[in-house]
Amino acid sequence: MTADITRLAGHELAALLVSGEVSSVEATQAHLDRIAEVDGDVHAFLHVNEAALEQARAIDERRAAGEELHELAGAPVAIKDVLCTVGMPSTAGSRILEGWIPPYDATVVARLKQAGLVALGKTNMDEFAMGSSTEHSAYGPTRNPWDLERIPGGSGGGSAAAVAAFEAPFALGSDTGGSIRQPAAVTGTVGMKPTYGGVSRYGAIALASSLDQVGPVTRTVLDSALIHDVIGGHDPLDSTSLEREWPSFAAAAREGASRGDLAGLRVGVVKELDSEGIAADVQARFQETVRVLTDAGAEVVEVSCPSFAYSVAAYYLILPAEASSNLARFDSVRFGLRVEQAGQTVEDVMAATREAGFGAEVKRRIILGTYALSAGYYDAYYGSAQKVRTLIQRDFDAAFEQADILISPAAPTTAFKLGEKLDDPLAMYVNDITTIPANLAGIPGMGLPMGLGDDGLPVGLQLLAPMFEDERLYRAGAAIEALLAERWGGILTTKAPALTGREQDGAGR
Amino acid sequence: MSEITREDVQHLAGLARIALTDDEVTSLTSELSAIVDAIATVSEIAGPDVPATSHPVPLSNVMRADEVGETLSAEQVFAGAPSHDGERFRVSAILGEEQ
Numbered sequence: 001m002t003a004d005i006t007r008l009a010g011h012e013l014a015a016l017l018v019s020g021e022v023s024s025v026e027a028t029q030a031h032l033d034r035i036a037e038v039d040g041d042v043h044a045f046l047h048v049n050e051a052a053l054e055q056a057r058a059i060d061e062r063r064a065a066g067e068e069l070h071e072l073a074g075a076p077v078a079i080k081d082v083l084c085t086v087g088m089p090s091t092a093g094s095r096i097l098e099g100w101i102p103p104y105d106a107t108v109v110a111r112l113k114q115a116g117l118v119a120l121g122k123t124n125m126d127e128f129a130m131g132s133s134t135e136h137s138a139y140g141p142t143r144n145p146w147d148l149e150r151i152p153g154g155s156g157g158g159s160a161a162a163v164a165a166f167e168a169p170f171a172l173g174s175d176t177g178g179s180i181r182q183p184a185a186v187t188g189t190v191g192m193k194p195t196y197g198g199v200s201r202y203g204a205i206a207l208a209s210s211l212d213q214v215g216p217v218t219r220t221v222l223d224s225a226l227i228h229d230v231i232g233g234h235d236p237l238d239s240t241s242l243e244r245e246w247p248s249f250a251a252a253a254r255e256g257a258s259r260g261d262l263a264g265l266r267v268g269v270v271k272e273l274d275s276e277g278i279a280a281d282v283q284a285r286f287q288e289t290v291r292v293l294t295d296a297g298a299e300v301v302e303v304s305c306p307s308f309a310y311s312v313a314a315y316y317l318i319l320p321a322e323a324s325s326n327l328a329r330f331d332s333v334r335f336g337l338r339v340e341q342a343g344q345t346v347e348d349v350m351a352a353t354r355e356a357g358f359g360a361e362v363k364r365r366i367i368l369g370t371y372a373l374s375a376g377y378y379d380a381y382y383g384s385a386q387k388v389r390t391l392i393q394r395d396f397d398a399a400f401e402q403a404d405i406l407i408s409p410a411a412p413t414t415a416f417k418l419g420e421k422l423d424d425p426l427a428m429y430v431n432d433i434t435t436i437p438a439n440l441a442g443i444p445g446m447g448l449p450m451g452l453g454d455d456g457l458p459v460g461l462q463l464l465a466p467m468f469e470d471e472r473l474y475r476a477g478a479a480i481e482a483l484l485a486e487r488w489g490g491i492l493t494t495k496a497p498a499l500t501g502r503e504q505d506g507a508g509r
Numbered sequence: 510m511s512e513i514t515r516e517d518v519q520h521l522a523g524l525a526r527i528a529l530t531d532d533e534v535t536s537l538t539s540e541l542s543a544i545v546d547a548i549a550t551v552s553e554i555a556g557p558d559v560p561a562t563s564h565p566v567p568l569s570n571v572m573r574a575d576e577v578g579e580t581l582s583a584e585q586v587f588a589g590a591p592s593h594d595g596e597r598f599r600v601s602a603i604l605g606e607e608q
Contacts, residue, residue, distance in 0.1 A: 103585035196565045210564050239571040240564075313548040324525060331526075333598050338591035345605045351528035363527055367518065367537055368544060370525045384551040386561035391554060393562060425540060426547055442565020467566070 005030035009491075010075060010169035010223035017074040020063075024056035024074030028118050031076045035120065035167045038499045043142050044152075044162040046081050047089050048121040056118045072226055073116025078168035080159050081122040082129055083214070084203035085109050088119070092205045093127040093137040093155075096330050096337045096357030106203025107238065108172060108214050108231040115230045120168050123158030127359045128327065129179055129207045131155050132431050135422055136361045143418070144187060146457050146496055150415035153183030159217040160187040164493055170227050171217040176207045177315055178411075178435025180215050181447030185410035185460020188449045188492040190477070191217045192224045195468050196442035197242035199228070200235035208322035209240075211315075211439040219493045221448060221478040222257065225249035228470070244468070252471045256478035263297030265476060268403030272308040273434050279413040281453035286409050289450045289461055292483055293407075303402055305395035307388060308437050314388035315436045316429055317372050321382050324369030327362070330354065364425060393441045400466045405476050408434055410460030414453040434462060444470040446477050449492035450484065458492060513542045 005013065005027055016022040032052060039045050049055075059074040079085060082092045084102035091097040105113065112119070126136035134142040134157030142157040144150040145165035152161040159171035160183030173180040175193035184191035192215045199214045206212060216227035228249045235241045269290060274283070294300050332338040332353035333346075339356045340349040358366070372381040399406055411434060421428045438445040443464055450461035461480070465472040485491050518537050522529045529537070583596065592599040 100589050103581050103588060197568075236573055240566070240568065242566065307554065310551055310554055313551045316544065316548050317551060328526075332591060333600055334586075335589040336591070340601060345602050346600045347526065348528075348605075349601050350526045351523075354526055355528040355530075358527065360533075363529070363533065364537060364540060364544075366525050366527065367521045368541060370521045371513075371517075371541065371545070374521075380552055381549065383561060384555035385548075386563055387555035387559040388551050389562040389565075390559055393565075426543060429544075429547075440565070 006034045006166040008169065009220045010218055011220070011226060013169050014072050014075050014226070018071060024059040024118060025053060027074060028052050028056040028076050028120070031120055031168055038165050039167060041143060041148055041499060042145055042161050042165050042167070043140060044123055044158045044165060044167055045078070045121045046091065046093070046124050046139055046158070049088055049119050051087060052076070052118055052120055059116050059118065070115035070230070072230065075117050075170060076120045076168055077112055077117045077227075078120050078123050078159055078162045078171040079109060080156055080171070080173050081125055082174050082205050083109055083172060084205070085119065085122065088122055090122065090205070092129070093125040093139065094357065094359070094362070095138045096353070097335070098337065100336050102203070104203060107200035107235045109203065111231050117170070117230070123156070123162050123171060125158055126155035127362050128205065128323070129155035129174060129176055130323070130361050130365055132178070132182060132428055133416075133418075133421065134158060135418060136359055138359055141418055144415045145499055146188065147415065150417055150457070151186065153186040153411070153415065155179040156183045156217060160184055160189050160191065163217055163219050164189050164496060165499060169218065170223060172214060172227070172231070173217040174204055174212055174214050175439065176211045177319065177432050177439050180217060181435050181445055181460070181462055182411045182432070184217065184447035185462075186415035186458060188458030188496060189217065189219055190221055190224050190448045190481075191215065191446070192228060192470070192473065193438060193445045194228060194232060194470055195242070195444045197240050198246065198444070198470060199232050200238040200241050202235055202237040206326040208319040209326060210322060211319065213439075220491060221446075221474060221481045222250060222253040224446075225253040225474045225478075247471050249471060249474045252474040253478040256475035257482045259479055260482070261297045262293055262476070262479055265298045265405070266403045267293055267298045267300045268303035268399050268406040269300060270308070270399070270406050270408045271302050271304045272306065273408035277412050277430065277433060278409055279453070282409045282411075282413060282459050285451040285453065285459040286461070289480070289484070290407070292487070293480065296479070296483055301402055303399040303406065305392070305399055305437070307391035307395045308433075310388045311392055311437045311440055312430055312433050314385040314392070314440060315432070316368075317381050317385035318389070318440070320365040320369030321372045322369070324366045324373065327366055330357065361425070389440045392437050396437070396441050396443060396466070404465075405472055406464040408462050410434060410447040410462035414455055414457035414459060438464055443467050444473055446473040448477055448481055451492070452495070513538055513545060
């Protein structure tokens with residue numbers, strides 16, 4: 001049994017835990033074994049939880065004692081290193097927080113613990129989530145399980161690679177400009193950016209506070225829905241957290257998957273995200289997917305969002321501006337790194353610490369943000385970017401009058417090679433064109449697989465819904481996933497080449 | 510092409526409290542000029558009649574009851590500090606000799 005546990009979808013594993021066929025210790029051990037086997041190559045994890053088996057044992061004991069536990073209790077989960085975790089280092093991929101163990105859990109982490117999930121460890125990411133390839137991690141890049149010479153996306157490449165490589169059934173990510181959806185696209189996995197305010201940001205190390213949102217990273221739509229149900233909802237510790245009742249996303253996903261068609265669903269294809277800059281093979285898979293939706297009864301219309309052309313520019317003003325302010329907290333005084341020499345003032349120490357502790361991309365964006373907020377430039381740059389945000393919201397409002405959900409490719413290309421865009425920050429930035437508009441508008445977005453490109457690497461589909469309508473994405477996403485799996489004979493991750501591990505012959509690679 | 514000079518980058522680095530090396534100043538000067546040219550396009554469609562959006566979901570005056578809650582102990586807070594004396598964070602001199 002142990003050999004198969006890691007291949008199960010999260011909900012399948014959870015059902016075996018509930019029925020008692022598999023214990024949490026067995027499930028946790030199987031994933032720890034898998035990490036030991038493949039993570040030397042993949043490097044999805046920055047830290048593996050030494051207390052995982054002990055925590056799993058405690059869940060098994062409670063279950064054996066007849067306690068009524070959450071349906072996911074005992075299931076393992078990987079946590080993006082941007083989230084604060086008691087007992088595990090939380091570095092956000094930066095040297096400046098190397099070895100820092102927070103005195104509190106992020107609310108999303110506390111809620112997973114409360115539900116009895118077992119944290120396997122912390123996953124790699126671009127430093128402070130600044131990047132689209134996980135190459136900006138201070139601790140070395142994560143590699144794409146589909147091809148170890150390629151990027152796993154970013155910033156949450158660690159979480160996406162962990163679920164794609166069967167090192168974890170569930171993971172958490174954070175999405176500021178696509179850091180959940182784009183890694184999902186290039187690793188053939190599923191990721192969800194909830195409506196802004198739908199999931200607490202308390203204990204998520206802030207990048208850009210008006211854009212950041214925590215969400216699930218999994219191999220199936222239902223698994224994302226199950227995690228979203230656990231982590232979502234109002235949190236008094238986050239003043240931007242929404243006070244509203246959310247429906248069961250798992251119920252929506254189950255309904256969507258069982259319905260078998262999309263009759264009555266109005267689907268808008270965003271013209272501006274379907275042509276320029278999108279690779280030919282990604283466009284081809286997208287057109288095929290549109291046909292699948294049409295055949296299943298969806299009414300597909302084209303919608304236009306002309307302001308999207310300015311979204312990358314607006315994003316790369318708003319994000320650095322907010323980040324330069326948020327990252328001022330790394331001042332060498334209260335936590336993290338301090339680099340000091342005798343006779344220096346606190347200001348000298350601060351500057352020396354930030355020089356040593358921040359990587360090149362973080363410095364670039366802090367300096368850019370400081371520039372954008374400078375007197376004399378503020379109106380032209382930051383002020384204009386905020387107006388673009390309004391125009392993008394208006395584009396979405398108009399589009400959602402014609403369609404229930406919008407669709408586009410989730411990333412312009414399949415996974416590019418490690419190092420390919422590292423020396424060209426602008427090339428890396430424009431790669432985010434498909435995902436950024438949702439963050440600027442605060443609406444929910446989902447990334448899920450839609451096939452393989454010419455190079456045999458995964459291609460991702462993005463679904464977008466109006467503000468607060470996360471449920472629509474789970475319903476439609478699960479339906480589309482089921483329709484595509486029917487054509488492929490299984491979900492896409494089951495097609496991934498085997499990783500060369502100690503116990504495998506590597507024949508698939 | 511935006512005119513971002515070495516002196517501009519050095520000034521911004523001072524404001525941001527980052528002691529950049531000369532090489533970093535050189536590379537940032539050319540990179541920032543290119544990036545600023547690209548992002549400055551936002552002004553093309555941001556007319557005076559368009560209101561600014563700072564936050565995706567409009568919220569105002571989020572309040573909570575003023576009640577004593579659970580807080581971190583001093584020990585927990587200082588556990589991650591680079592230097593402390595058990596009651597306070599320890600830092601270097603605030604003022605230099607020339608100040």
